[in-house]
Amino acid sequence: MNTNNNIRWRFPGEFEEQEAVWIGWLSKEYVIGYYTDDVFVQIVGELVRRIKTVICVPDDARKLRVQNILKENDIPSENISYYVQPFTMLYWRDFGPIFVVNDEGGKRIIDFGFNCWGYFPECDTQSRMMERIDRDVAEYLGLESVMTRLIGEGGDREFNGKGTLLVTEACEFQRNPNLAREEFEKEFERLFGVTNVIWLKQGTVEDDRYDESALPGPDGKGIAFRSASANNHMDEYCRFVSADTIILAEVTEEEALIDPVAAENRRRMEVNYEILKNSVDQDGNPFNIVRMPVPDMLYFTATPEDEAYNSIADSYCSRDGTVFPVGEPVKIVPAQSYCNFLITNGLVLGQKYYTGGVGMPESLKEKDMKAEEILRSLFPERDVVMVNTIAINFGGGGIHCSTQQEPKA
Numbered sequence: 256m257n258t259n260n261n262i263r264w265r266f267p268g269e270f271e272e273q274e275a276v277w278i279g280w281l282s283k284e285y286v287i288g289y290y291t292d293d294v295f296v297q298i299v300g301e302l303v304r305r306i307k308t309v310i311c312v313p314d315d316a317r318k319l320r321v322q323n324i325l326k327e328n329d330i331p332s333e334n335i336s337y338y339v340q341p342f343t344m345l346y347w348r349d350f351g352p353i354f355v356v357n358d359e360g361g362k363r364i365i366d367f368g369f370n371c372w373g374y375f376p377e378c379d380t381q382s383r384m385m386e387r388i389d390r391d392v393a394e395y396l397g398l399e400s401v402m403t404r405l406i407g408e409g410g411d412r413e414f415n416g417k418g419t420l421l422v423t424e425a426c427e428f429q430r431n432p433n434l435a436r437e438e439f440e441k442e443f444e445r446l447f448g449v450t451n452v453i454w455l456k457q458g459t460v461e462d463d464r465y466d467e468s469a470l471p472g473p474d475g476k477g478i479a480f481r482s483a484s485a486n487n488h489m490d491e492y493c494r495f496v497s498a499d500t501i502i503l504a505e506v507t508e509e510e511a512l513i514d515p516v517a518a519e520n521r522r523r524m525e526v527n528y529e530i531l532k533n534s535v536d537q538d539g540n541p542f543n544i545v546r547m548p549v550p551d552m553l554y555f556t557a558t559p560e561d562e563a564y565n566s567i568a569d570s571y572c573s574r575d576g577t578v579f580p581v582g583e584p585v586k587i588v589p590a591q592s593y594c595n596f597l598i599t600n601g602l603v604l605g606q607k608y609y610t611g612g613v614g615m616p617e618s619l620k621e622k623d624m625k626a627e628e629i630l631r632s633l634f635p636e637r638d639v640v641m642v643n644t645i646a647i648n649f650g651g652g653g654i655h656c657s658t659q660q661e662p663k664a
């Protein structure tokens with residue numbers, strides 16, 4: 256047990272009562288015609304009705320822009336505050352404040368290292384800019400900051416609030432290749448009070464490093480590229496929805512037979528399922544495991560006029576030998592997931608994708624409905640609102656990645 260003068264610190268389950276939700280807001284158009292502002296307006300519009308919402312923006316000019324957007328959309332401002340701090344990527348959960356609480360009503364922030372999801376060195380300008388945010392927020396709130404030498408992101412840690420933590424081997428060891436599993440677990444206990452760490456193997460193929468390999472193109476013809484990825488994050492495929500219940504992504508045998516990506520995702524998720532099925536919580540009890548579908552992969556055309564295109568072209572060096580065709584249009588795949596939902600007071604915000612557009616499969620509509628049905632069954636006392644998040648998925652994450660809950664002390 257992690258103690259400080261016999262006081263236990265812990266990271267509460269996301270389903271517990273919260274003080275506020277922090278959300279990173281960047282006005283982006285990763286692919287022309289898809290605006291992140293449209294997604295954030297929906298998210299904030301739902302949050303402010305139920306919980307204090309801290310909107311994080313890089314500077315005062317963009318704070319004013321967000322204020323004007325919310326005003327134009329009749330979003331009430333009473334429950335909104337702003338935090339101004341330079342950052343360049345949307346996913347506040349990964350580099351922003353990680354709050355823990357104790358049994359005496361205290362609260363503090365854990366200060367992790369950050370290397371842009373394993374893509375850049377820690378000394379990179381962007382890494383350094385965002386690595387300090389957790390400490391700066393702690394100072395801003397007047398909270399203690401606890402430093403760790405671990406590099407890591409909030410999106411790969413799932414807690415049940417009672418002493419159990421889920422993490423992904425492919426993520427944690429990629430970020431910290433010189434550490435042993437026992438060193439991780441000892442540090443997780445010190446930081447979060449957890450006594451039971453469950454190691455799953457890999458996330459989905461779509462969330463592998465964006466430069467790991469090319470993906471098969473539409474109908475298996477040609478190739479496609481990940482628009483970005485968080486590089487094997489837990490919140491893309493596996494989540495705690497209560498202290499004893501876990502959602503895990505699932506690919507059916509039928510899907511695996513007709514799509515090589517689905518086949519590999521099925522293999523990975525069934526390996527993870529076997530681990531969870533044979534695991535117990537901190538008290539020795541088995542988990543309830545609920546399976547969640549994986550969305551049908553959507554393909555979009557990106558050109559040199561798109562930010563998503565240039566982000567790939569500027570740094571693409573595929574490990575499978577694929578050459579990015581600079582100057583030519585390409586097919587890209589956003590980071591889709593039904594597991595990247597946010598749980599907060601009285602509300603679950605989920606992701607959906609079907610729009611009825613040309614070439615969009617009806618099976619995706621059915622999966623959207625199934626995902627919503629599963630969330631409603633698991634959260635009968637909360638409103639479940641599904642948001643089309645493609646505009647922010649192009650950046651490599653989703654609703655959960657873009658937000659971070661601050662627990663009630």
